[in-house]
Each structure stands twice: as structure tokens, then as C-alpha cells.
Amino acid sequence: MRILVDRVRCQNHGQCAISAPTNFELDADGELRYRESFDDEDASDIEDAVDSCPVQAITLDSDG
Amino acid sequence: MTQQLAVPHLDISSERFRMNSREMRRARADHWYARTDWGIAVLTYEDCKLLLKNPHLTQGSAKWPAHHGVVDGLYDRWWRKTLLVLEGDEHNRIRRLVNPAFSPRRIEPLRPRFRALADSLVDEWVDDGRTEFAGRFAAPYSTRVLCMMLGIDEHDWEEVYQLSSTIGLGIGITIKENIARIDDAVAELTRYAESLVAARRRSPRDDILSALVGARDEDDGRLSDQELINLIILLVFAGIDTTRNQLVLTVASFSEQPDQWEKLAADPDRYAAKAAEEALRVNPIARWVSREAGETFRYRERTIEKGTTIHLLTLSSGTDPAEYDDPDRIDLDADRSPHLAFGGGMHHCLGHFVARADIDVAVSALSTRLTDLRVGEDAEWLPDSGNTGANTLPITFTRRP
Ligand code: SF4
Numbered sequence: 256m257r258i259l260v261d262r263v264r265c266q267n268h269g270q271c272a273i274s275a276p277t278n279f280e281l282d283a284d285g286e287l288r289y290r291e292s293f294d295d296e297d298a299s300d301i302e303d304a305v306d307s308c309p310v311q312a313i314t315l316d317s318d319g
Numbered sequence: 320m321t322q323q324l325a326v327p328h329l330d331i332s333s334e335r336f337r338m339n340s341r342e343m344r345r346a347r348a349d350h351w352y353a354r355t356d357w358g359i360a361v362l363t364y365e366d367c368k369l370l371l372k373n374p375h376l377t378q379g380s381a382k383w384p385a386h387h388g389v390v391d392g393l394y395d396r397w398w399r400k401t402l403l404v405l406e407g408d409e410h411n412r413i414r415r416l417v418n419p420a421f422s423p424r425r426i427e428p429l430r431p432r433f434r435a436l437a438d439s440l441v442d443e444w445v446d447d448g449r450t451e452f453a454g455r456f457a458a459p460y461s462t463r464v465l466c467m468m469l470g471i472d473e474h475d476w477e478e479v480y481q482l483s484s485t486i487g488l489g490i491g492i493t494i495k496e497n498i499a500r501i502d503d504a505v506a507e508l509t510r511y512a513e514s515l516v517a518a519r520r521r522s523p524r525d526d527i528l529s530a531l532v533g534a535r536d537e538d539d540g541r542l543s544d545q546e547l548i549n550l551i552i553l554l555v556f557a558g559i560d561t562t563r564n565q566l567v568l569t570v571a572s573f574s575e576q577p578d579q580w581e582k583l584a585a586d587p588d589r590y591a592a593k594a595a596e597e598a599l600r601v602n603p604i605a606r607w608v609s610r611e612a613g614e615t616f617r618y619r620e621r622t623i624e625k626g627t628t629i630h631l632l633t634l635s636s637g638t639d640p641a642e643y644d645d646p647d648r649i650d651l652d653a654d655r656s657p658h659l660a661f662g663g664g665m666h667h668c669l670g671h672f673v674a675r676a677d678i679d680v681a682v683s684a685l686s687t688r689l690t691d692l693r694v695g696e697d698a699e700w701l702p703d704s705g706n707t708g709a710n711t712l713p714i715t716f717t718r719r720p
Contacts (some may be wrong), residue, residue, distance in 0.1 A: 266657060267372055268667045273411045274418060285372050303415070306422035309667050310657065 257291045257316045258301065264312035274307050275300035329353040329360055331607070331630065334702045338606050338634040347635055351619065358628030360607065360635075364642035364656070367631040370618070371608065371663035378666050379611025379628060380404050380490075387494045393505040394489050394498065400546070401553045402669065410665065416542050417550060417669065420530040426672050429467060433677050436463055437684035445688055445718050452712040453567050456681075461562035464677045465555065469515065470526040482508050483559040486552070490705065505552065512551040516544075558670055561604055564701075564708025565674065566681055569598035571712065572649060573682075574692040579649045584690065584719070587683035590651045594686075595678040597649040600637040600658035606703045607632050608662045633660050689716040 258278060260271075267287050271279040277297055279289045293301050305313045327346035330336050332355065337343070346353045347362040354360075361367050370376060381404040384395045398404065402413055419425075440460055444450040462476045462483070471479060485504035488497045516532055523529040531550065534542050542550075573580045573594070583590045607630040615625045623629070637658045638646040644653070661668035668674070695713030 266663065268663055269372070269665055270414075270418060270667060273415045273665070281374075285374060303419045306424055307418035309661070309663075309671060311423065 256293070256298075258289060258293065259291070259314045259316050260287065260289060261312040261314070264310045265308075266310055266312075268309050270307045270309060271304035271313060274304040279304060326350055327353045329355050331355045331360060331703070332357060336703050338632060338703045339638075343632075343635055347639065352621075355630065358630060359623075360630045360632050362632055362635045362639075364636040364639040364659075366619075367633075367636035367659055368663070370610070370629060371631055371659060373610075373616075373618070375612060375614055375616040375623075376610035376629060377406050377613040378404055379609050383490065384494060387492070389494055389498050392498060393502040393509075394486070397505055397549055397552060398489065400549050402550065403553065403557070403666070412541065413546060413550070414665070414669070416534040417531060420527045420534070421669055421672055423672050425527060425530065426676050429464075430676060430680055432467055433464055433680040434684060436460060436467075437681050438688075441684060441688050448717065449713065449715045452570055452714045453563065453709055454711065456685075457563040457566040457712075460681060461566065461677070462559050464562070464673070465558045468527045468673065469551065469554065470519065470524055470528050471515065479555060480559060482511075483555050486556045487560050508552050508555060509548055512548045515551065516547060554670070558673070560708075561670075561706065562674055562677060564604040564706065565599070565678060567709045567712050568602040568604060568707070569595070569678060569682060570685065570692065570714065571694050571698075571709070572598050572602045573686075574694050574714070576649050577690075577692070579651055580686055580692060581690070582651050583682060584686035587686060591679040591683040591686075592675070593651050594649075594682045595675055596655070596658065597651065598678070598682075599660040600643075600655065601634070601647060601649060603633040603637065603658070603660035604706055604708055605660065605662075606634055606707050607705060608659070609705065631659065633658070688719055690719050691715075691717040 265287055267281060267285055269281045269287070271287070272281055275297060278293050278301060279287065282288050301315070305315060327350060329343060329346060351363045351366045352359045352361045361370055381399060384390070384398055389395050402410065405413065437460060440456050444455055450456070458480055459476060462480045463473045466473045466476055466479060482504045485500055486508070488494065489501050494501070515528060519529045519532045523532065531547060583594050610629045610631065612623050612625050612627045612629065616623055637660065640646050642656055661671040693715045695715065698712045699710040701707050701709060
């Protein structure tokens with residue numbers, strides 16, 4: 256599974272970084288940075304990030 | 320070289336201030352911000368959007384009761400611990416636990432119940448050709464939706480509505496004179512919330528309250544009992560009046576654009592979500608979102624001193640001609656940039672998916688039943704402020720065949 260963020264939709268609200276700080280963070284300019292791959296133990300945090308994004312910009316893609 | 324015009328002053332603390340005024344538009348055309356009696360007001364879309372997420376700014380309402388001489392008591396203690404005003408790790412920890420309970424996954428299945436409620440309320444007055452929309456639709460609808468989500472018996476809605484309105488007085492400028500009543504309402508709602516939590520703990524259901532109780536019980540006690548109760552009070556306080564007033568404003572806006580109301584009625588499945596967004600953009604209940612500078616920083620040509628209050632004006636940013644074509648018009652087919660009516664960043668409104676779903680369902684139900692919508696002259700509007708709307712909204716209409 257791979258994390259995909261739709262960059263056109265993303266408004267840099269940072270809710271994903273609250274839910275899953277190991278994979279998402281806002282940089283010094285307030286822009287989202289994220290890592291596409293994640294460990295199994297973080298899977299539920301990642302799902303919470305997907306749920307919590309106010310613009311629903313995050314999806315999980317099964318190939319990868 | 321850009322021309323330097325004097326920074327305008329807007330009288331946002333006046334009862335007569337209208338964010339939709341020529342004065343505001345002129346100020347926005349000349350400058351990105353205006354001075355006010357309470358800090359600065361940011362006017363343009365671009366600047367509101369950037370500042371909403373600026374890490375130098377904190378939420379800034381924590382000291383509201385203290386500013387009005389209220390320094391202890393139930394309300395004050397509750398307010399200082401609400402998610403709304405918490406910052407940093409404490410905020411993020413609670414937000415992380417509660418966010419999933421308000422996700423589309425939880426809210427989408429409730430839509431048929433919202434719709435049945437909306438239809439039954441319309442049935443009560445649709446044959447009369449007129450109604451008082453705020454009292455006979457917006458208040459019961461918004462309160463009963465909240466009851467549904469929390470699993471409160473809907474028969475209790477009037478009492479819940481009263482408690483929420485009383486606690487709402489706490490963010491008004493009359494807080495000091497009402498504080499005894501406000502404290503009583505917090506006490507009563509605390510008892511009520513405790514009994515709800517106890518009931519969910521005995522027998523969980525598939526509702527938001529059970530999800531929150533679960534977040535407390537499963538995650539090594541990360542949400543304390545007190546935090547859970549505080550949160551339930553916040554949901555009742557923040558979830559009802561906001562939705563009630565946004566429904567009022569939405570109907571009022573569409574009554575001025577009958578062509579768009581007809582378009583919505585012809586295909587609500589296609590247009591209802593967009594209708595909610597457009598109403599939030601041109602006529603948002605929260606006329607401004609407030610922040611405070613946590614430190615001194617440079618922004619554009621200005622140094623913003625630590626402690627400065629910054630109001631991000633939502634209607635102004637939502638109708639900024641630099642961002643939107645024909646900005647004051649609701650246009651259900653236009654491709655618009657996202658409005659800022661739910662704030663943004665770490666403090667992005669927690670309940671926005673619920674609010675969006677229930678406005679969307681309400682306008683679907685209303686538009687398919689009513690046409691020739693008109694707002695009576697005797698509507699009682701609230702002043703523009705952090706929260707606006709109407710106490711009463713008499714409307715007339717024709718029932719659709
Ligand atoms: S929560 Fe959504 S909008 Fe915000 S930074 Fe993450 S992906 Fe972007």
C-alpha cells in the first residue's frame with residue numbers, strides 16, 4: 256500500500272500530520288511533506304489521516 | 320513601485336457594521352488589511368488563506384472570559400480546556416483522538432435520517448405558504464441532528480437547544496451579566512453528558528458518542544473522563560447554533576437568486592453539495608475567524624507584534640474579486656476556489672463534514688418542496704460578528720406541485 260496525496264486538492268491544513276506524524280509533516284513554509292510507504296504498525300494512524308483530511312485529498316493505493 | 324494608500328479603519332465592533340458594505344469593498348480594493356478597534360482585519364482571499372495556516376499565529380480566544388472579568392467558575396474552567404482554544408501537544412493529542420469520529424465514513428450513513436427529519440419538519444407547514452423558518456425548521460433540525468449523532472433522545476431537543484443557547488451567551492459581550500446562568504447550564508450539561516457516557520459504556524451503539532467513549536477507553540486512557548465530558552459540551556455548544564444560523568443564511572441567500580434555487584431543485588443530487596459551499600462562501604455564519612500573534616513576525620510589509628489580534632474576514636475573503644469571477648453571485652456550475660468559512664490549519668472546524676452533510680440534505684429537501692421563496696421584511700437579523708444569522712426569519716413560498 257502506498258499513500259497518495261492529491262496536491263491540487265491539498266490545502267495544507269495539517270490534520271494528517273496530527274493523525275500520523277511519522278508519515279506526514281508540514282515544512283517550515285507550512286507545505287505538506289509526506290512519505291509514501293508506511294509500516295504495518297502505523298496503518299491505523301494512516302487510516303485516521305485519510306479520514307481526517309478536511310478536503311479528503313489522501314488515498315491509499317494498493318499497488319506499490 | 321506600488322502606491323502606498325493609508326490603511327483603512329473598519330468599525331467591526333459596531334452593531335451597524337456590515338461586512339457586505341461598500342466601505343469594506345473599498346478597503347479590500349485598496350489594502351490587504353484594515354485596522355479595527357480590536358486588532359487588524361485581513362480582507363483578501365490570498366492573505367486570509369496564508370495567515371490561517373501561519374505557524375506564528377495561535378487560536379487566541381482562550382482569554383475571552385478573563386477579558387470580560389470572568390476568571391473562575393464552571394464556564395471559565397471548561398472554556399480554557401476546550402479543543403477550540405487549546406494549543407500545541409494537548410490540542411493535537413485530543414484532536415487526533417476525535418477527528419475520526421467526525422469523518423465522512425461515520426456521517427454518510429446518517430443522511431437518510433437527516434432527510435426524513437427535514438421532510439417531516441417541512442410537512443408541518445408546507446400547506447400554509449409561509450412559516451417562521453428559524454424556529455420551525457432551522458432550530459429543530461440542527462438540534463435534532465446533533466441529538467441523533469450523540470444518541471440523545473430527540474424528544475429532549477428543546478431542552479438541549481436551550482442549554483446550548485445559554486452556553487453560547489459565554490462568547491457574547493454580555494458574558495459577565497449572564498455568567499450565573501451560563502455556569503448553571505454548564506453544570507446541567509455536565510450531568511447530562513456523564514449519564515450519556517455511562518449509558519454508552521454499558522451498551523455501545525454505532526454513534527459518534529460511542530466512538531468517543533471508545534477513544535477514551537481503548538487508547539490507554541489518552542482521553543480523560545474530564546476531556547470527554549468537556550468535548551461533549553463543546554459539541555452541543557458549537558454544533559447547534561452555528562448550523563441553525565447557517566441554514567437561515569443559506570435560505571436567505573437563495574431567496575435572492577431564484578434561478579439558482581430552481582437549478583438546485585431540478586437536480587439536487589448534482590447540486591446540493593455545491594449549494595452548501597456557495598452559501599458558505601457568500602454568506603458565512605462566522606464572519607471572522609480570530610487568531611493571535613504568538614510572537615512578533617514579519618508579514619508582507621508589516622511587522623505584526625506579539626499579542627496582536629488578527630481577524631480573518633470570511634465573507635470578505637469569500638467574495639474577493641481577485642479570487643472569484645462574479646464573486647457575489649451564487650453559481651452552482653462555477654468552479655470555485657475553496658472558501659475559508661470553516662477556518663483552516665490545525666483549528667479547522669472539527670464538525671465541518673456534519674455541517675456540510677446536514678446543509679446539503681436540508682437544501683435538497685427544501686428546494687424540492689418550495690418555490691417562490693421570499694424573506695419577510697420583519698426578519699430579525701443579528702449584527703455581523705464572529706457569529707451572525709437571524710433570530711427569526713419569516714418566509715413565504717409556493718408549494719411545488
Ligand atoms: S490534512 Fe489534507 S489538506 Fe491538510 S495537509 Fe494533509 S492532505 Fe493536505
